Amino acid sequence: MAYIDTEKLFDVPAREKLLDNAFGSTRFTKTSERLREGRLPADGLALVARCDDRLVATLRLWHIDAGGVPALMLGPLAVDSAFRSAGLGGQMMRHAITRAAEIGHRGIVLVGDYAYYQRFGFEHVHAARLELPGPVERARFLGLELQGGGLAGAAGMVRATGAISMEEAREAVQRRKAA
Ligand SMILES: CC(C)(COP(=O)(O)OP(=O)(O)OC[C@H]1O[C@@H](n2cnc3c(N)ncnc32)[C@H](O)[C@@H]1OP(=O)(O)O)[C@@H](O)C(=O)NCCC(=O)NCCS
Numbered sequence: 001m002a003y004i005d006t007e008k009l010f011d012v013p014a015r016e017k018l019l020d021n022a023f024g025s026t027r028f029t030k031t032s033e034r035l036r037e038g039r040l041p042a043d044g045l046a047l048v049a050r051c052d053d054r055l056v057a058t059l060r061l062w063h064i065d066a067g068g069v070p071a072l073m074l075g076p077l078a079v080d081s082a083f084r085s086a087g088l089g090g091q092m093m094r095h096a097i098t099r100a101a102e103i104g105h106r107g108i109v110l111v112g113d114y115a116y117y118q119r120f121g122f123e124h125v126h127a128a129r130l131e132l133p134g135p136v137e138r139a140r141f142l143g144l145e146l147q148g149g150g151l152a153g154a155a156g157m158v159r160a161t162g163a164i165s166m167e168e169a170r171e172a173v174q175r176r177k178a179a
Pocket of ligand 1: 022023077078079080084086087088089090091112115
């Protein structure tokens with residue numbers, strides 16, 4: 001039975017492998033990645049799921065300025081293929097949303113399939129006046145308010161505001177050189 005935990009430093013290799021398997025080698029070319037590279041995820045909002053000491057799911061949220069509104073960007077979410085369609089992705093999402101609301105965050109945006117994220121309350125309207133620093137399919141750009149009107153004033157460019165990690169920044173530079 002899988003359970004949700006906060007991500008630890010020792011999770012990094014298994015997490016990277018899970019993401020490579022789920023998204024392939026192009027995962028670093030996504031526009032969302034521009035808001036994550038060189039940054040640390042939001043405190044308490046880097047989650048994993050474990051089953052018998054094996055990492056079987058990952059989900060992270062990131063601090064952003066959503067066109068003047070402090071908010072979070074969600075992603076990536078991935079579940080090990082052997083553990084899919086058993087509700088684990090949904091559990092990770094609900095856990096993260098609840099935790100983010102408890103911390104006092106105002107809203108979350110993400111780029112993902114509406115058909116999946118709609119069930120958690122994500123809607124196009126909350127991201128409709130926002131821009132990302134790269135190409136994005138508008139149909140996949142979604143937002144969720146954690147407080148009434150939490151994203152009401154969100155208009156303009158989304159920028160990363162999370163703590164900078166020199167190690168993450170170095171890795172991003174190396175990836176770009178290798179690409
Ligand atoms: C998307 C993902 C995280 C869902 O994890 P999960 O543990 O299987 O999720 P749940 O068990 O809560 O929900 C599964 C249901 O969501 C559906 N679903 C999964 N991905 C979907 C998608 N992109 N669009 C619509 N529905 C989707 C499944 O068909 C399944 O439906 P069912 O219950 O009728 O069989 C997992 O499939 C995954 O890791 N995929 C690869 C990475 C990825 O695409 N991440 C999301 C980025 S947008």
